[in-house]
Amino acid sequence: MITFDNLWATMEKKGMSTYRLRETCDVDNKTIRRLRANENVETKTLDKLCQALSCRLEDIAEYKPSDQTY
Template structure:
């Protein structure tokens, strides 16, 4: 499973809010909802998040193995 938990930590470190993502990067409220629910988003969205937050993909996404 992909988790966006690092995204929220990175945002906090940089003083960014979801409003920042919407205003600076054009990230829609529905995409933010998908991120909060750890649902899939496009690679374009991931690219935009990295640009907005000046970070790498590892700063916003982590992989968690499924529990079997």
């Protein structure tokens, strides 16, 4: 499972609000909701977030193994 817990910590560290993130990255409320719920987002969105926050992918997303098998 991919989680975005690191995103919120990075945003706080850099003083970025969700409002400012939406304006800077041109992402909508639906995408913010999906990030909060650790749901799927497009890689271009991750790229926008990394650019806006001047960070690396691991600063916003993390893989956590789940018990579910595929």
